[in-house]
Each structure stands twice: as C-alpha cells, then as structure tokens.
Amino acid sequence: MDFQIPVKLERFGEDIKRNELRYHHRRVAVTKSFTFDAAHHLHLYEGKCKSLHGHTYHLSITVSGYVDEIGIVMDFGEIKRLFKEEIDARLDHRYLNEVLPNMNTSAENMIVWMWEQLDRRLEADGWKAKGHRLEELTLYETPTSRVTLKREWMTGDE
Numbered sequence: 001m002d003f004q005i006p007v008k009l010e011r012f013g014e015d016i017k018r019n020e021l022r023y024h025h026r027r028v029a030v031t032k033s034f035t036f037d038a039a040h041h042l043h044l045y046e047g048k049c050k051s052l053h054g055h056t057y058h059l060s061i062t063v064s065g066y067v068d069e070i071g072i073v074m075d076f077g078e079i080k081r082l083f084k085e086e087i088d089a090r091l092d093h094r095y096l097n098e099v100l101p102n103m104n105t106s107a108e109n110m111i112v113w114m115w116e117q118l119d120r121r122l123e124a125d126g127w128k129a130k131g132h133r134l135e136e137l138t139l140y141e142t143p144t145s146r147v148t149l150k151r152e153w154m155t156g157d158e
C-alpha cells in the first residue's frame with residue numbers, strides 16, 4: 001500500500017529544516033538545577049557554623065555550546081548525569097568535612113571544587129572538543145545565601 005505524507009506534514013518538515021539552518025551553530029547556554037543534602041561545620045570560624053549542622057544545597061549548572069542539528073546544545077539529562085556522578089554521588093547525605101578533607105567546607109571553597117570536577121569531566125567526555133564550556137555555577141547554602149562562580153573568573157579572562 002502506498003503511503004503518502006500529508007502535505008501539511010511535509011511543510012512542517014521544511015520548516016524544521018529552515019529552522020536548523022537559522023539556529024545551527026548559535027552558542028546558547030543551558031542550565032539545570034539540583035539539590036543535595038549534607039552536614040558540615042566550619043573551621044577557623046567564630047559563630048554558629050562552627051558547630052555541626054546540615055543544609056539542603058541547591059546547585060545550578062550552566063553549560064554553553066553550539067546548537068546541534070537536532071536543535072539542542074546538551075541534553076538536560078546529560079547535565080543530570082554529570083551532576084549525579086561527580087557531585088551527588090560524593091556529597092549527598094555525607095559529612096562534608098570527611099569527604100572533602102583538604103578544605104574548609106565554606107560555600108566558596110565547595111563551588112570551586114565542584115567547578116574543577118565538572119570541568120574535568122566535560123574535558124574527559126569530549127564536550128570541550130565540541131566547543132562546550134562550563135559557564136557558571138550557583139550554589140545556595142540556604143534559601144537566602146548563595147555563591148556564584150563564572151568561567152571568566154576561573155580562566156582569568158575577566
């Protein structure tokens with residue numbers, strides 16, 4: 001039996017092709033946000049945070065790259081996989097002073113450590129060779145306290 005593509009559907013396909021031509025190779029940033037829970041205390045700190053306590057941390061990861069043939073920069077699911085393997089698997093429901101023994105577990109120190117893990121992983125998985133870059137991380141320690149790290153501050157391009 002002959003199958004005919006309806007004219008309307010054919011036109012839709014043409015529209016998609018035109019869209020590809022227009023947006024392919026545009027650099028766009030994609031962001032995905034996550035939470036994890038952990039306990040910690042601060043050394044060299046006078047105040048309540050020198051005692052053991054916990055947070056539900058919120059982390060937003062932003063990666064930029066070129067829009068590909070199907071119209072995406074990086075699957076949000078892929079960012080989730082990086083987060084799960086590099087951050088969540090190591091920090092969720094852990095005592096941070098134990099799993100990050102060489103640093104004081106301030107939000108500032110933690111976000112630089114997270115940057116190093118994610119950036120190394122983008123390199124190792126071949127994303128950087130395709131032009132992808134880690135652009136920005138934002139880490140909320142509480143709903144009102146957050147730290148931010150941008151690519152230019154890590155590379156000295158500011």
Ligand SMILES: Nc1nc2c(c(=O)[nH]1)N=C([C@H](O)[C@H](O)COP(=O)(O)OP(=O)(O)OP(=O)(O)O)CN2
Binds near residue numbers: 049106
């Ligand atoms: N610059 C930083 N200051 C503080 C950090 C830090 O990592 N970097 N950490 C802490 C404590 O670990 C803890 O996060 C308390 O933070 P804070 O915002 O003071 O939390 P509160 O819930 O008390 O905030 P309020 O909104 O004022 O109730 C301390 N400082």
Ligand SMILES: [Zn+2]
Binds near residue numbers: 040049055
């Ligand atoms: Zn804290």
